[in-house]
Amino acid sequence: MRRAAGPGGADDDPPAEGGARSELRRQTREKNRLRLGVLVLVSVVLLGAIPLFFGLRTLSRDPVFDSLDDLDVPSWATVRTVDDVSGSRWCLLDCRLRERTVTSERPPEETAQAYEAALARDGWQRWQVARCPEKEEKGTYTCWRRDELTLDLWVREPTCVPPPVEGEPAAVPAPAPSAAAQECAGSLVSVKVRNAIDDERTRPQPSTDPSLTGEDPYPTLSEDPLGELTPSPS
Structure with a gap:
C-alpha cells in the first residue's frame, strides 16, 4: 500500500535521511572532542613528567659531584x-x-699536579688560608675556592698492609716485592667540598693582639713585694 504524500506532494523519506546525517555529524563531533581531550591529557602528562624526572634526578644527584666528574684529569x-655525602643541601x-x-x-x-692543573682550568683558585690542613698530613694538601664552595685536596701514598710471609707476622718484610706490593703502588686522592658559609676558615679569626684585649688585670710580679720593706720611722 502506497503511503500518502505529504503536503508538498513528496514522500517522508528525505526527512529521515536528514536525521541520520545529523546523528552522524553529532557522533563525529563527539569522537573529535574525545580525541582532542586524549591529546590534551597526554600532553599535560608529558609536560609534567619530564620536569619531574629531571627534578628528581637533580635532587638525587649532587651537582658538585657532576662538576668533579667533569674535571679534565687523566684516566690513570x-x-x-x-x-660520600652528608648534611643538608x-x-x-x-x-x-x-x-x-x-x-x-x-x-x-x-x-697532585694533574688534579691541581684540572682545578685551575675549571675555575678554582688556590686558597692560602690558615688551618689548611687542620693538622699536619703526609703528602700534598692544598685548599681551593670557587663561588660559594671551598675544596680541600689531599694526595698521598696509599695505606698498604703487607701480607704475612710464610706464616710470619705482616711486620716482617718480604725478601722480594710481591704482587700485593705492586698493587699497593700509586696514590690516594681525597677531595672534600663544603659550602663556604659552613667553612669556619672563611670566618674572621679572633685576634690575640694585646692592644685589642686590654691590659692584664692581674699582672705578674717579677720581684718579691715583701723583700724590700721601707723601714718605718722610730
Whole structure:
C-alpha cells in the first residue's frame, strides 16, 4: 500500500535521511572532542613528567659531584672513585659535605699536579688560608675556592698492609716485592667540598693582639713585694 504524500506532494523519506546525517555529524563531533581531550591529557602528562624526572634526578644527584666528574684529569688518575655525602643541601642543621676518594695509578707528586692543573682550568683558585690542613698530613694538601664552595685536596701514598710471609707476622718484610706490593703502588686522592658559609676558615679569626684585649688585670710580679720593706720611722 502506497503511503500518502505529504503536503508538498513528496514522500517522508528525505526527512529521515536528514536525521541520520545529523546523528552522524553529532557522533563525529563527539569522537573529535574525545580525541582532542586524549591529546590534551597526554600532553599535560608529558609536560609534567619530564620536569619531574629531571627534578628528581637533580635532587638525587649532587651537582658538585657532576662538576668533579667533569674535571679534565687523566684516566690513570681516576681508576676507582667512591663518593660520600652528608648534611643538608639547604643547610638545615648541618650543611652538605661532599667527600670523594679516588685511586690513582701514578705517584702522589704526579697525581697532585694533574688534579691541581684540572682545578685551575675549571675555575678554582688556590686558597692560602690558615688551618689548611687542620693538622699536619703526609703528602700534598692544598685548599681551593670557587663561588660559594671551598675544596680541600689531599694526595698521598696509599695505606698498604703487607701480607704475612710464610706464616710470619705482616711486620716482617718480604725478601722480594710481591704482587700485593705492586698493587699497593700509586696514590690516594681525597677531595672534600663544603659550602663556604659552613667553612669556619672563611670566618674572621679572633685576634690575640694585646692592644685589642686590654691590659692584664692581674699582672705578674717579677720581684718579691715583701723583700724590700721601707723601714718605718722610730
